[in-house]
Amino acid sequence: MSRELAYRAATERAAHLRSQAFLSLADAKARIAPGRLKADVEAKVTATALNGVAYVGAKVRRRPVATGAAATGIVLFLFRRPLTALFGRLFVRLRNRNTEISEIDDG
Known part of the structure; x- marks a missing residue:
């Protein structure tokens, strides 16, 4: 093969590799967009x-029963303060049912 043909083949190969590199670069840019x-x-x-x-x-x-029990436990834990306040008020209301003593009585 003559030098001129080898040069042309090398130039074409370099152009082909360059175009592949640009395509790879474009693909990489598209992937990281x-x-x-x-x-x-x-x-x-x-x-x-x-x-x-x-x-x-x-x-x-x-396991529906176990799931229900776990969900109930989580709900009771999350609402423990409002439930404590509610049951505290109910306890006081039930305990103070004495109707003989009025709060507005003076004596």
Whole structure:
């Protein structure tokens, strides 16, 4: 092969590799574009949430009594102060049922 043909082949190969590099660079830029990253994160979060909901649903269907007991315990823990106040008022109201003594009585 003559030097001129080798030079042309090398030039064509270099141009081809350069075009591939630019295409790879364009693909990389498209993958790390903020919109694409945001869409990927949203898709992953949505898929994870749906998988979690399906998993919890399967567990609830398998053990409904245990799930109900756990949910009741959590609700009672979260509302412990309002429930304590409510039962305290009810206790005082039931304890002070003496109608003979009036609060406005002077004596």
